[in-house]
Amino acid sequence: MKIGVPKEIKNNESRVAMTPAGVNELVKRGHEVLVQTEAGIGSGFSDADYQAVGASIESTIEDVYAKAEMIVKVKEPIAQEYGLVRKGQVVFTYFHFASSQPLTEAMIQSKAICIAYETVEDRNGALPLLTPMSEVAGRMAIQQGAKFLEKPVKGRGVLLGGVPGVAPGKVLVIGAGTVGIQAAKMAAGLGAHVTILDVNMDRLRYVNDVMPPHVVTEYSNEYNIRNHIKTHDLIIGGVLLKGAKAPRLITKDMLKTMRPGTVIVDVAVDQGGCVETTRPTTHEDPIFIIDDVVHYCVANMPGAVPHTSTVALTNVTLPYILRLADKGYEEALNQDPGLAKGLNIQAGKVVYEPIKEAFADQMQMN
Structure with missing residues (x-):
């Protein structure tokens, strides 16, 4: 099979879908890998690194799409790429369709085979291809939140860890999934007081068992959220519903109850x-302020640490890429029910139910 690795062109996205090590495994199995020139440069991999393991270097993104039977990416195609995606072409990447009607419509019209990293499941129903980026984003959420709590960038002027004689900052983490656990771990390591909310008592018990005493758990409901946002300095939104839109747990009216300079990092922005006031931002222009509350809503947070993120991503995607390349997508999906859960759009039809539900009132689904 011919596998294409285009250069990511989303704003400030420096990750690449495959490391030279991954390319090497595909080439060893007799596949042809087409890498766009400088696709890996942001992650620390040169064209020469890819050539050394047998990749062909293509000069333009158009060449990669035109020649490849399967496109492997990091982020969803953006508008400039919509017309490059071909009928019957397999595209394997993070799509997050439920958050973008234009993307959904474009991929329906392309009649491509769209397999989404974020809905592939393992035998336990977990999301193995989302996990490493959620780990990165959860940890980064605290780094970025701590930065934007500083006064020069309109934050409250709070040091999360405090100092002797001064209480530490307070961090509220909504969601005890991978993002929430990693965020709580980082915040606790800095010495902040952390409250983590979830509706899953098993997750809360797990957090209670593994975290230090200054990380406390509470059941997530509107009453508790409304109370805590009044007193916490940094709020992390880490709620995920598989393949569906994230629930709106903090509404616009709640912002007025927060202290000026409170920072929200909404990691769920991709979904x-x-x-309610979230809108996607970029690393170039990461924040906006509403009612004196700082919103950090970068939709590709792991792109800021591309070397770490690229290696972590390839570690988990490569076995699936090999399966798709070796067997073809139809046989690969038939043999692996978890990989089959990744199929979101097939030949002009939406086949993943949460996407249908997300746009039930806005567009006609096939």
């Missing part, structure tokens, strides 16, 4: 955000 529409769990804060």
